[in-house]
Every structure is written in structure tokens, then in C-alpha cells.
Amino acid sequence: MADTARSAPSPPPRTAEISTLSxxxxxxxxxxxxxxxxxxxxxxxxxxxxFHEIRFFGGYSATWNGLANYSxxxxxxxxxxxxxxxxxxxxxxxxxxxAVGLGLAxxxxxxxxxxxxxxxxxxxxxxxxxxxxxxxFTYLGRxxxxxxxxxxxxxxxxxxxxxxxxxxxxxxLAVGAxxxxxxxxxxxxxxxxxxxxxxxxxxxxxxxxxxxxxxWHVTLPPLRFTLFVFSCITxxxxxxxxxxxxxxxxxxxxxxxAVLTYTLYKISFVNLDLGYGAAxxxxxLAVILGATGLLYLLWGRKEERQ
Amino acid sequence: MARIDLHNIVKTxxxxxxxxxxxxxxxxxxxxxxxxxxxxxxxxxxxxxAGLTEPTSGKILFDGADVTSHSPHQRNIAMVFQSSxxxxxxxxxxxxxxxxxxxxxxxxxINARIAHAAETVDVTRLLDKMPSQLSGGERQxxxxxxxxxxxxAGFLLDEPLxxxxxxxxxxxxxxxxxxxxxxxxxxxxxxxxxxxxxxxGDRIGVMRKGRLEQIGTPTDIYNRPATLFVAGFVGVxxxxxxxxxxxxxxxxxxxxxxxxxxxxxxEFANAAPQKEVxxxxxxHLMRLTEAGASALPLTVxxxxxxxxxxxxxxxxxxxxxxxxxxxxxxxxxxxxxLDATFDSAAARLYDPASERVLAVTGKA
Numbered sequence: 161m162a163d164t165a166r167s168a169p170s171p172p173p174r175t176a177e178i179s180t181l182s183x184x185x186x187x188x189x190x191x192x193x194x195x196x197x198x199x200x201x202x203x204x205x206x207x208x209x210x211f212h213e214i215r216f217f218g219g220y221s222a223t224w225n226g227l228a229n230y231s232x233x234x235x236x237x238x239x240x241x242x243x244x245x246x247x248x249x250x251x252x253x254x255x256x257x258x259a260v261g262l263g264l265a266x267x268x269x270x271x272x273x274x275x276x277x278x279x280x281x282x283x284x285x286x287x288x289x290x291x292x293x294x295x296x297f298t299y300l301g302r303x304x305x306x307x308x309x310x311x312x313x314x315x316x317x318x319x320x321x322x323x324x325x326x327x328x329x330x331x332x333l334a335v336g337a338x339x340x341x342x343x344x345x346x347x348x349x350x351x352x353x354x355x356x357x358x359x360x361x362x363x364x365x366x367x368x369x370x371x372x373x374x375x376w377h378v379t380l381p382p383l384r385f386t387l388f389v390f391s392c393i394t395x396x397x398x399x400x401x402x403x404x405x406x407x408x409x410x411x412x413x414x415x416x417x418a419v420l421t422y423t424l425y426k427i428s429f430v431n432l433d434l435g436y437g438a439a440x441x442x443x444x445l446a447v448i449l450g451a452t453g454l455l456y457l458l459w460g461r462k463e464e465r466q
Numbered sequence: 467m468a469r470i471d472l473h474n475i476v477k478t479x480x481x482x483x484x485x486x487x488x489x490x491x492x493x494x495x496x497x498x499x500x501x502x503x504x505x506x507x508x509x510x511x512x513x514x515x516a517g518l519t520e521p522t523s524g525k526i527l528f529d530g531a532d533v534t535s536h537s538p539h540q541r542n543i544a545m546v547f548q549s550s551x552x553x554x555x556x557x558x559x560x561x562x563x564x565x566x567x568x569x570x571x572x573x574x575x576i577n578a579r580i581a582h583a584a585e586t587v588d589v590t591r592l593l594d595k596m597p598s599q600l601s602g603g604e605r606q607x608x609x610x611x612x613x614x615x616x617x618x619a620g621f622l623l624d625e626p627l628x629x630x631x632x633x634x635x636x637x638x639x640x641x642x643x644x645x646x647x648x649x650x651x652x653x654x655x656x657x658x659x660x661x662x663x664x665x666x667g668d669r670i671g672v673m674r675k676g677r678l679e680q681i682g683t684p685t686d687i688y689n690r691p692a693t694l695f696v697a698g699f700v701g702v703x704x705x706x707x708x709x710x711x712x713x714x715x716x717x718x719x720x721x722x723x724x725x726x727x728x729x730x731x732x733e734f735a736n737a738a739p740q741k742e743v744x745x746x747x748x749x750h751l752m753r754l755t756e757a758g759a760s761a762l763p764l765t766v767x768x769x770x771x772x773x774x775x776x777x778x779x780x781x782x783x784x785x786x787x788x789x790x791x792x793x794x795x796x797x798x799x800x801x802x803x804l805d806a807t808f809d810s811a812a813a814r815l816y817d818p819a820s821e822r823v824l825a826v827t828g829k830a
Contacts, residue, residue, distance in 0.1 A: 360551055
């Protein structure tokens with residue numbers, strides 16, 4: 161090609177084609193720079209703060225105090241109780257989200273043709289912002305306005321039933337978080353389910369599989385990787401949830417739903433103890449990385465090999 | 467092994483008639499091929515024999531016993547599906563094992579049967595592989611092992627070879643026929659490929675629009691197609707059709723059209739005269755000849771060289787394409803005039819209205 165081009169009397173002008181690598185760089189470098197500014201800079205700054213004591217009274221000052229912030233976290237009772245609530249909320253949310261998502265997907269798959277449009281409608285709860293979902297679930301859970309009182313009323317009781325009680329508020333919030341997220345899970349699982357050839361169910365019938373065996377051997381295998389991915393996504397989302405809990409319960413009643421993010425918010429932005437808050441936030445980061453890493457080790461690696 | 471009878475089977479989906487009034491018998495140990503274009507009802511028929519679909523009305527008998535309402539497992543059938551479906555997350559061995567899981571056989575017996583089935587179709591060394599690690603042909607063999615391990619009364623195959631490439635299809639075709647003759651199982655094979663049907667079947671049932679057009683041996687179907695559809699569907703290159711009128715003159719029967727006048731001899735010599743008929747003649751039974759009253763004037767459209775022979779595709783006098791088989795290497799320029807003739811005793815006559823072969827009274 162090059163030879164013919166050289167020997168041609170007047171080679172036609174050609175615009176140079178860029179290589180795949182240059183094209184990839186051109187479109188990704190701005191994004192990388194943007195990420196660097198909005199993620200790496202605050203992260204580095206938080207890291208810097210976590211080794212200092214920050215004061216605002218009498219003028220801003222940052223005093224180096226080494227690992228003092230970090231060691232203080234270990235002896236802080238509110239950190240451990242908040243972490244406990246975060247883990248409880250996360251485990252419940254993940255299990256509920258996946259279970260409800262799977263259930264929804266199964267229902268949506270078997271909808272008769274004239275009800276298929278419901279498949280599009282079901283995504284709506286996911287379109288509600290966590291902020292909105294928080295407000296929604298406050299009204300739904302409260303004694304005066306809530307669904308608990310309403311249901312009790314149907315059975316002729318005039319008690320007010322408050323679902324946002326200190327004892328079960330975390331469970332109640334997990335239900336709301338699952339309500340918010342499960343439709344998306346259902347959507348992806350449904351898409352997965354529709355790739356399974358219908359004839360595989362006929363094969364299961366010929367092999368006289370029970371309903372449970374059919375679910376296990378035919379329906380579930382193509383979903384397992386999606387379920388793993390969503391268990392990771394939901395774990396991260398649940399651990400970093402703030403806005404939803406902030407609008408739903410503000411950590412209450414009496415701190416019963418003060419998860420780690422809420423406690424962090426109070427330390428850093430109410431008490432303005434920025435150095436200590438920054439140090440504690442790195443513990444949250446470690447918990448998130450640890451949890452997803454554990455999920456990958458225990459489950460993800462197995463799915464990957466198949 | 468079983469003889470399978472279908473009695474007046476009807477299957478409707480709403481207002482759509484998938485299968486209409488189907489009567490058919492598949493003999494014990496026979497390989498019957500159900501042939502037809504997609505949507506002709508052949509897969510529905512197979513599903514009803516398998517017990518996956520319940521007929522709207524009619525009866526299915528296995529060895530004389532009514533199994534119409536029995537589940538697939540109670541009928542003891544085995545099935546191989548299109549693209550040789552296997553459970554994707556189970557190894558070849560576990561896939562085969564699933565066929566026997568509910569059989570109540572002892573572990574030893576099951577292992578022996580799996581080993582024997584695997585050996586029969588030569589997949590012993592593949593038993594511990596996953597379906598995704600197998601080639602198309604290997605999957606097909608494993609699916610076959612999964613089917614025969616049950617020692618089924620009926621072995622149903624729904625276009626198992628259609629997703630494979632041509633050369634593999636060719637060798638697996640022979641393998642399946644060989645297997646069927648060795649284990650002597652009643653086998654029903656569904657396909658839309660008429661070459662597959664011709665080469666595999668003891669008998670072929672040709673279906674169209676939910677009806678059985680004709681059932682018979684491959685030779686029968688090829689030489690004596692009962693309907694225009696069967697005539698056009700079976701055979702490569704396809705049968706040629708000529709329009710004309712049947713007229714009696716001098717005590718003899720003549721096919722006439724503007725470019726041809728030919729005496730009808732043989733089987734149809736005693737057919738009743740009628741204004742419109744369609745004559746069907748296989749390309750192999752035509753030959754190029756000198757121009758004449760009983761020769762068909764043709765214009766060359768294209769020539770296909772097959773090595774052992776050449777197929778001359780021509781525009782016929784009534785607008786349709788006429789194919790004539792010529793000796794290998796035959797050439798003629800496109801647009802050239804040719805004449806072709808044939809022995810009318812080898813031709814078939816069809817009624818264009820009913821699309822069925824003309825009735826003949828007595829032998830000629």
C-alpha cells in the first residue's frame with residue numbers, strides 16, 4: 161500500500177486515522193482528570209485532615225496529632241454501635257433487595273401478554289430519589305399517618321401502630337431501601353431470564369424435575385452472576401446510605417438508626433470535629449472494601465470460573 | 467421401543483390451527499422423519515407425542531395404550547432439542563445423569579448405564595467437561611447419550627443438526643441412522659431439510675399448514691409425490707412444472723399448451739380430460755434435444771456446474787423456470803435457445819385447484 165501511494169503521481173490528500181489507543185485516551189483523559197479533581201483531591205484532603213486536630217473557634221487551625229484520631233475511634237462506643245447498625249442494615253437490605261428483586265422478576269416473566277406493560281411500570285420505585293423515599297417511608301411508618309395504624313384499623317382496632325420504633329427501625333428502613341432498589345435488580349434478572357431457551361424447561365419436564373429442581377438447574381444458573389454483581393452494588397449502596405436515613409428518621413428514634421454515615425455526619429458537620437470525622441470515615445471505607453472483597457472471595461470467584 | 471399411533475389429533479391455539487386431523491402410525495423400531503417448512507406443525511406434533519403439549523382433541527397410543535394425558539416421563543420418551551440443549555452449568559456426566567435421576571435405579575446400575583451410553587456414542591473422554599467446553603458435534607453426541615441412556619420407548623429429535631455446519635451435519639446424520647439401527651428404537655426426527663429427510667428416514671411424513679400431505683418411503687415421496695407441495699418441496703433440483711390442458715383425441719390423451727403437444731402415456735393415460743392441469747417432471751428425467759412438436763422451447767438463464775453433471779436453468783414458455791440436467795461441462799450462452807424433451811410416462815399430473823395428483827382409474 162505504502163509503495164503504491166509513493167509511486168502515484170499525486171497522492172490524494174488523506175486525513176490521518178488515529179489509533180484505537182489514542183482514541184481511547186482522547187475520550188477518557190478528560191474523565192480521568194475530572195475524577196482526579198472530584199474524588200482524589202477530597203480523598204487526599206480527608207487523609208490529611210485525619211492526622212490533624214481541626215479547630216474553628218478562635219480562627220481556623222490544624223494541629224498535627226499523628227494517629228490520635230485513629231486510636232480514638234477504637235475506644236469510641238458510638239463508632240462500634242453505629243458500625244453494628246450499618247452491618248445490620250446492610251445485610252438485611254442486601255438479602256431483601258435480592259429476594260424481592262428475584263420474586264418480582266419471576267412474576268414479571270410469567271405475566272400474561274396483556275399485562276406485559278407492567279414490566280415497564282415496575283421500574284418506577286427505582287426512579288424515586290433516596291431523599292424522596294426517606295420522606296415517603298417516614299409518613300408510611302409513623303403512628304398517626306402510617307400503614308400500621310391503617311391495617312390495625314381494618315381489623316377494628318383503634319390503636320396507633322408505630323413502625324418506626326427503636327427496636328425495629330433498622331428493619332423498617334431496610335424494607336424501604338429494598339423497595340427503592342429491588343425493581344432495578346428485577347429488571348436485570350428479568351433480562352437474564354429471557355435469555356434462557358424455553359426448550360430447557362421442556363428438557364427439565366422430560367427429566368421429571370420438580371419445580372424446585374427446575375428453578376435450581378434451569379432458572380437460577382444464568383442469574384447467579386447478576387445476583388453476585390447486585391449483592392456487591394447493594395452492599396456498597398447500603399453502607400454509604402445517608403440521605404435516605406437522614407430524611408426518614410434522622411438517626412432516630414433516639415439514635416436507634418444512627419448508622420455509621422449518620423454518626424460521621426454528626427461528628428464532622430454538626431460537632432465540626434473534622435479531623436476525627438475524617439479518620440472515622442476511613443474505617444467506613446475499609447469496611448466497604450472489606451465486605452466487597454469478601455463477597456468476591458467467597459462467591460464471585462466461583463461464578464467467574466463458570 | 468414402541469409403536470406409536472396418532473388418532474385424529476387436533477391442536478388449536480385460539481383461532482390458529484396448528485395441527486388438523488392428523489392420523490399417523492409410527493412402527494416399532496422405525497425412523498420416521500417429519501418434514502415441512504417452519505410453522506407447518508411438525509414441532510407441535512412432536513411435542514404432543516412427547517407429552518409436552520396436550521392435544522386439543524384426539525388420542526395418542528403407545529403400543530396400543532392410551533397415553534394422551536401422560537407426562538413425558540410416564541411415556542418414557544427421550545428428546546434431543548435444536549442445537550443439542552444441555553443444562554449449561556452441569557458437566558456432560560451430570561447432564562446424562564439427570565435422565566436417570568428419577569428412575570429408581572441403583573447407583574451402580576446408573577453408572578453402568580451412563581458408561582454404556584457414553585461408549586455407544588463415543589463421548590467417554592468428554593464426560594467431565596462442561597457444555598461450554600464442547601464443540602457443536604460433541605454437544606450433539608452428549609445430548610444423544612443423555613437420550614439413549616434412558617432406553618426410551620420413543621426417541622424424539624427436533625432439528626438437532628440444524629445449527630451445525632454442513633460437513634459435520636453430514637457425518638452426524640449417518641451416525642444417528644447407524645445408532646438407530648443398532649439400538650432399534652422408534653425414532654421420530656423433525657427437520658425442514660429435505661435432504662436430511664431423504665437420507666435418514668425409513669419413512670417421511672411431509673407436513674404443511676398443520677396437515678399431513680403425504681407419508682411414505684423416501685423413494686415413494688420422491689417418485690410419486692401426492693401433492694404439488696410435496697413435489698416442489700422434495701428433491702434437488704426441484705421438480706419442473708408446466709401448465710396445460712388435457713384433451714382426448716384419436717382415443718389418446720394429450721397435454722397441450724401454446725408451445726407443446728405431447729401424448730400422455732403410462733399411469734395417467736386414462737385420466738379424465740380437463741381444462742387446466744399441471745405437469746410435474748424431475749430435471750433428471752428431462753434431456754436436451756432437437757426442436758420439435760413434443761419438445762419444449764427454452765431460453766438459457768444460468769448454468770450450474772456440479773462436477774458430475776450440469777444443471778441448465780431456463781426460462782420456460784409459460785414464464786416459470788425449467789431446470790434440465792445436462793452432461794458435465796455442458797455450456798451455452800445466456801439467452802440461447804434450447805429444446806428439451808422427456809418421457810411423459812415419467813411425469814406426474816396435478817389438479818391446480820385441489821393441488822393433488824390426478825385420479826386415475828385402473829392401470830394403463
